[in-house]
Amino acid sequence: MxxxxxxxxxxxxxxxxxxxxxxxxxxxxxxxxxxxxxRLAWALRGQGARLLRKGPAQNGYTIxxxxxxxxxxxxxxxxxxxxxxxxxxxxxxxANENRPVWGWTDAVRDPNTPTTAEPFDPDGTTAAAPxxxxxxxxxxxxxxxxxxxxxxxxxxxxxLLQEMRAAQDTDQALRQRILDTxxxxxRDVDNAGKTLAALAGGGQLGNVIDLFKR
Numbered sequence: 001m002x003x004x005x006x007x008x009x010x011x012x013x014x015x016x017x018x019x020x021x022x023x024x025x026x027x028x029x030x031x032x033x034x035x036x037x038x039r040l041a042w043a044l045r046g047q048g049a050r051l052l053r054k055g056p057a058q059n060g061y062t063i064x065x066x067x068x069x070x071x072x073x074x075x076x077x078x079x080x081x082x083x084x085x086x087x088x089x090x091x092x093x094x095a096n097e098n099r100p101v102w103g104w105t106d107a108v109r110d111p112n113t114p115t116t117a118e119p120f121d122p123d124g125t126t127a128a129a130p131x132x133x134x135x136x137x138x139x140x141x142x143x144x145x146x147x148x149x150x151x152x153x154x155x156x157x158x159x160l161l162q163e164m165r166a167a168q169d170t171d172q173a174l175r176q177r178i179l180d181t182x183x184x185x186x187r188d189v190d191n192a193g194k195t196l197a198a199l200a201g202g203g204q205l206g207n208v209i210d211l212f213k214r
Contacts, residue, residue: 002104003047003080006040010087010100013039026096030075033091033098034061040087041078041119050079050116059092068120079116083107 014036017023023032041049052074054060061075076091076098077084086103090096140148 002083002106003044003049003085005102006044006087007100007102009043010036010040010102013043014098014100027098028093028096030059030061030092031064032096033088034073034075035122036098036100037074037076037078037087038119038122042121044078045119048081049119051119052077052079052084053115053117071117073117078119081108 014023017032017035017039018025023035027033038051041051043049054072054074056072058072059075060072062072063069076088077086083104083106085105086101088097089099089101091098
């Protein structure tokens, strides 16, 4: 049974391709009409639409890139199990009018014949462009090297200051412990007897304490 006219769908596909810049307003080869009929075949795949294969000497379009690169198909017609249809008038050079039409021809054929092929999504076969290679890192300048040295030196100075502060804190704590011990000794001496008390009173032990207080 013939497929009803799909001229409105063809016109819609053509307008969309022109709006997206996929085909130019004035094409110069068979690529533009193939972009139209391949999308029609994909849209009608549920009704048995198939692409028509073409040989190298036959008029058609050879896909230039992507997973179907090198495959050659009709640029103006598609096939169905019970016929084929000419979809575009004056397709390709020299006129390249690519005007949507619906020229149905009855021709029952085996859908598995090698002269036809399953349609594919033309908008899903374009591989994403590879990410640009990163630019090589610029060699460090003298200013960069000098800045790095300054940062490294400041880090070392900060570490040394922390160590010095810790040493001072430790030394002060030690001095305080010695003073506390000596004060306790002096109190003990006062209670130990006249001899040790005389020593303390004579200033000998006091002089030692005074030394640590400096």
